[in-house]
Amino acid sequence: MTNNHPLTLVAGGAGFIGSHLCAELLSRGHRVVCLDNLQTARPSNLQLLEGHPNFEFVEADIVNPLPREILYRTGQFDRVYNLACAASPPQYQADPEHTMLTCVVGTSNLLHLAEAAGARFLLTSTSEVYGDPEVHPQREDYRGWVNCTGPRACYDEGKRAAEALAFDFVRMKRAEVRVARIFNTYGPHMHPDDGRVVSNLICQALSGRDVTIYGDGMQTRSFCYVSDMVNGLIALMESDIDGLEPVNLGNPEERTVNELAQAIFALMDRPVTVTNLPLPVDDPRRRRPDISRAERLLNWRPTMPLVQGLARTFAWFAEELGEASEREVAVMPVAAE
């Protein structure tokens, strides 16, 4: 990448949502620098991007000072997206201190870059800032019901702390900031063993083993297809809204885990057996975004029907796991995120 067109930094750009975001930005003509520590990224996510002339990959962990390849070009960045953090419980709980530092120190490092560059900064926060919510659906002004001493706190409180940091940069007039609170998202490029409910159900069903449902399966989630999410993130980044408001992004169509499972089993050509296991600690019972702020400010709402999105995701996993049939596909016994 040699011309002087501004650069977009995508931290966490080799991850599930990050790789789709990079691809969409490239397709819109942006020059993209992807920063990732490859902690949870799938190498094949990167392979799809690396052939593109406007794409560059830098391996680095944002908990450390940013690498020279980034700092040397500070002035060229005009957009900084922070999607860098393990986002499924078994992954973010494996090294909880690193998760917390990724959220806080990593966000601080990227905010400093945005400040120095005069770039606009977008933090991907999470519906987890609402914890196990007492109000339903969740609006952005709901303060949440988060256990700050529990095993999910490294992520939930890490993201809350990252939001606090980001909005302090706004208050101190140090950077232009956008904060998206991302609700459950699914689609191709999910990690087969990251323990999220959609990938778990599909991969277990495809592997021919018992499918695990936590609790009675009546807990609800709202599943947003990844292309809808990426369009929402870009719309938020490019919007003129300014100031101190986080924005929920997600699909307000609420489904039980059982409904989701049935929709996936309908895609199978053989019967599936279900095992019920106890619900993990602090696992939220219900989760649904109120997206009226995003609708109003960004004119954005998800458009992909669940059945169609699941079919695409299922087809992608079938091919992915089929190609990997020689190796053992590990499906972890993990929390229904």
Added chain:
Amino acid sequence: MTNNHPLTLVAGGAGFIGSHLCAELLSRGHRVVCLDNLQTARPSNLQLLEGHPNFEFVEADIVNPLPREILYRTGQFDRVYNLACAASPPQYQADPEHTMLTCVVGTSNLLHLAEAAGARFLLTSTSEVYGDPEVHPQREDYRGWVNCTGPRACYDEGKRAAEALAFDFVRMKRAEVRVARIFNTYGPHMHPDDGRVVSNLICQALSGRDVTIYGDGMQTRSFCYVSDMVNGLIALMESDIDGLEPVNLGNPEERTVNELAQAIFALMDRPVTVTNLPLPVDDPRRRRPDISRAERLLNWRPTMPLVQGLARTFAWFAEELGEASEREVAVMPVAAE
């Protein structure tokens, strides 16, 4: 300090509560190393301690890697107290990023020291983790009502994140941890211009100026005298309780700000004029600890009556401000913490 008796590290030991903690530990025969960046400490707090043969001061900021004077003696520490953070709104809001990093990176640095030393670690958290509470009084299992995007979030969310980090060290069996949630504390050695309600009222009254009360003065606080607090912290550190429970420390006797003001004005030999100003953003309306956990586990409760504690504090400030009469005593127009 040359003998091989174990060392106690007190980070933030030159601050208000920290200096009393150092003095009490010294009086009990401990060897104390005080680490402080002198951001909010009063130099005279240190002067009282520095003559003691078992006291040593190291100037350092815990957001940075710990200094060699500490690291060289890692194996000698058997107790690490973390009291390091600006704790009044005008002070912690002056550089909110530093406040957040002090809570998260600073706590992480001290937890690593405790892990390497095999020392027990005590985090001073805060009643601010409950935010503007919806339940009253606050028990430790109340999850709080904190605005993670507001101007107090750098402190409130910083401390919540620090708790999450500390309890992850317990879960990962990396260190023995105690977490105290400190409610409003007062006494000698408070900073005259840190903006806390007790010091504000006393200093304004002593200066002969109008006394500022925020809102209608009907918001309540529970005021714990500093010697009671220090005894609670040491009792918690030395207790056998282990595991994942934070412990409230504070005085459950609830008073309105108006009652507090009247008790202070009664100590004056001249009339006092009151000005009411609007309540600051996110200022909690009520705050009172449920200390039944501390009573049960530590057999601890505050013993200093408010009138007596206020009289001591008033006398200390009168002498302090009298001695400083030549300089302008700045009483900041700040939040009633």
